[in-house]
Amino acid sequence: MMDHARYRMLIGADPRSSDAELREHREGCPECRLYTEQLLRFEARLERALQVDIPTRAEVLPFAAKAATRDAKSWRWMAIAASVIFGVVVAAAVWIALPGTSLAADVVAHMAGEPEAWKLTDVAVPDAALEDVLRDSKLRLSAAAGIVSYAASCTFRGHRVPHLVVQTPSGPVTVMVLVHESVGRHTQFDEQGYRGTIVPMPGHGSIAVLMQDPGAAHARDLEHIAAQVRDSIVWLDPDLRQ
Amino acid sequence: MNDGSGGNQRRTRFQALCQSLRPDLLRFAYWLCRDHALAEDVVQESMLRAWKARDSLLDERAAKPWLLTIIRREYARTFERKRVITEDVDELVAKQEPMLAAAEEQDLSEMRTALFKLPVAYREPLVLQVLMGYSTAEIARELDLSGPAVLTRLFRARQQLRAALGEDDGADGEA
Numbered sequence: 001m002m003d004h005a006r007y008r009m010l011i012g013a014d015p016r017s018s019d020a021e022l023r024e025h026r027e028g029c030p031e032c033r034l035y036t037e038q039l040l041r042f043e044a045r046l047e048r049a050l051q052v053d054i055p056t057r058a059e060v061l062p063f064a065a066k067a068a069t070r071d072a073k074s075w076r077w078m079a080i081a082a083s084v085i086f087g088v089v090v091a092a093a094v095w096i097a098l099p100g101t102s103l104a105a106d107v108v109a110h111m112a113g114e115p116e117a118w119k120l121t122d123v124a125v126p127d128a129a130l131e132d133v134l135r136d137s138k139l140r141l142s143a144a145a146g147i148v149s150y151a152a153s154c155t156f157r158g159h160r161v162p163h164l165v166v167q168t169p170s171g172p173v174t175v176m177v178l179v180h181e182s183v184g185r186h187t188q189f190d191e192q193g194y195r196g197t198i199v200p201m202p203g204h205g206s207i208a209v210l211m212q213d214p215g216a217a218h219a220r221d222l223e224h225i226a227a228q229v230r231d232s233i234v235w236l237d238p239d240l241r242q
Numbered sequence: 243m244n245d246g247s248g249g250n251q252r253r254t255r256f257q258a259l260c261q262s263l264r265p266d267l268l269r270f271a272y273w274l275c276r277d278h279a280l281a282e283d284v285v286q287e288s289m290l291r292a293w294k295a296r297d298s299l300l301d302e303r304a305a306k307p308w309l310l311t312i313i314r315r316e317y318a319r320t321f322e323r324k325r326v327i328t329e330d331v332d333e334l335v336a337k338q339e340p341m342l343a344a345a346e347e348q349d350l351s352e353m354r355t356a357l358f359k360l361p362v363a364y365r366e367p368l369v370l371q372v373l374m375g376y377s378t379a380e381i382a383r384e385l386d387l388s389g390p391a392v393l394t395r396l397f398r399a400r401q402q403l404r405a406a407l408g409e410d411d412g413a414d415g416e417a
Contacts, residue, residue: 013396014371014378042404043372049353050373054268054278 001025007032015043103181103198104189107208110156110163111174111194122167125151136160137179138237145232157181166229170221171211175229179205188222199226204235256296259305260289266374267309273369274317276358288316310374311384314366335359349407356406364399367392 002010002025011022015036026033124130124147133151134140137160141148149172150165156176164175178198183206187198196210209226260267264285271281271288292299292312299308335358357365367385370376376384382392404410 009397010393012400013393015400039400042400042409045349045353046357046368046400046403047372049350049357050269050273050369052269052272052354054265054272054281 004029004032008035011036011039015039103178103183103206103208104187104191104196106157107176107196107198107210108189108192108194110154110176111210111212122147122149124148130164133162133164134177135236137162137177138235139177139179140234140236141229142232142234145229166225168221168225170225173222173225174208174210174212175226176208177205177233178208181205195222197222197226199223199230201230201233204233207233252296253293256293259302260292260309263306263309266306267313269373270310270369271313271317273357273365273373274314274362275320280320284313284317284320287320288313291316306374307376307380307384310370314384352407353403356403359406360399360402364395364402367395368399371396 002021007022007025007029010019011017011026011032026036130148130151131140133153136153139162141164145166147167148164149167150163152163153160154163154176155161156163156178157180159180161179162175162177164177165172166175167173183198183200186200189196189198189210194210194212196208198206198208200206207226207230209222209229211222267285267288268281271284272278275281275284288309292309295312299305335355357368360368367381367387370381370384371378378389378392378396381387381396382389385392387395
């Protein structure tokens with residue numbers, strides 16, 4: 001038969017024990033039964049006290065977060081790679097299809113830097129001065145080009161290029177002979193107050209023609225002027241002659 | 243590699259399992275650490291370790307004790323890393339007062355404070371038994387103690403709690 005001390009120690013260690021020996025002692029001992037009831041009330045409080053509400057700051061389990069991060073990283077890298085490829089393809093397409101766009105911007109920027117070239121005049125630059133400007137590009141202009149009122153040898157994209165102003169019935173037109181700038185196709189542009197065209201000259205780069213006041217000329221006028229200037233070019237280098 | 247659909251299913255299943263056990267695991271860690279933030283850290287790190295060691299869990303029904311063991315080890319590692327050699331229980335109680343005092347009943351709040359002041363050697367088997375439903379044999383196995391040693395600790399734990407709460411213990415037994 002279990003004694004009181006032994007019973008109270010064992011029931012004190014595990015008040016909800018269903019051990020048969022403990023139950024037997026309890027049933028035969030009113031004092032220990034009363035003790036057990038007190039202990040069970042205490043136990044209920046203990047159980048409630050341990051059930052503390054813990055607010056969780058992390059909603060996502062770490063491995064799920066890591067996996068998600070890993071997935072996200074994979075997708076991110078794939079997206080970056082796709083973006084880079086897409087960007088390269090688009091840039092290449094633009095570069096191939098629209099070579100004049102950035103060239104046009106550079107031409108416009110250059111023209112804007114030389115406002116004095118836009119003067120409306122009927123005074124042509126001396127032939128000698130014009131020849132000096134054109135010599136670097138190994139060309140000269142026939143009289144069919146019209147009155148060239150301004151001629152300067154300018155640095156453009158690392159090369160010396162002729163910068164001319166031709167007086168036309170539509171007003172002064174700026175011409176840049178870009179022997180180092182080959183373009184794939186004819187391009188028109190209209191930006192920053194300038195309307196222009198860049199015309200390919202197979203084997204000789206290109207020619208840029210623009211007017212300062214877009215209202216003053218129709219696109220076809222520009223094309224006409226460009227063709228006129230282009231046709232008036234006489235290449236001095238035998239290798240460059242067509 | 244398990245990043246295929248099988249791997250995803252397994253992760254989802256494991257995540258669901260851990261999510262369902264998380265409240266209990268957090269409570270256990272809380273009573274072990276007596277610090278809410280530390281408990282969260284320990285559980286998070288334990289979950290990560292569990293995920294890495296998921297192949298060692300052969301039976302999902304054993305997930306809870308398996309995770310509790312990981313948490314205990316992680317807590318021990320944290321303890322070693324932080325080299326917490328002194329602890330001011332009053333300070334701990336003050337720090338965790340919002341949670342301890344969250345109980346609507348005053349006696350629950352007092353009980354929680356008394357639990358805080360209980361040495362970990364008594365607190366841990368008590369929490370395993372009362373909160374986690376461990377048997378004496380399971381506690382002995384988890385804590386690497388003999389059965390009688392566990393019974394003694396459980397008895398003393400309750401004895402000290404009752405004394406702290408001003409209740410007559412009414413028992414003078416020892417294991």
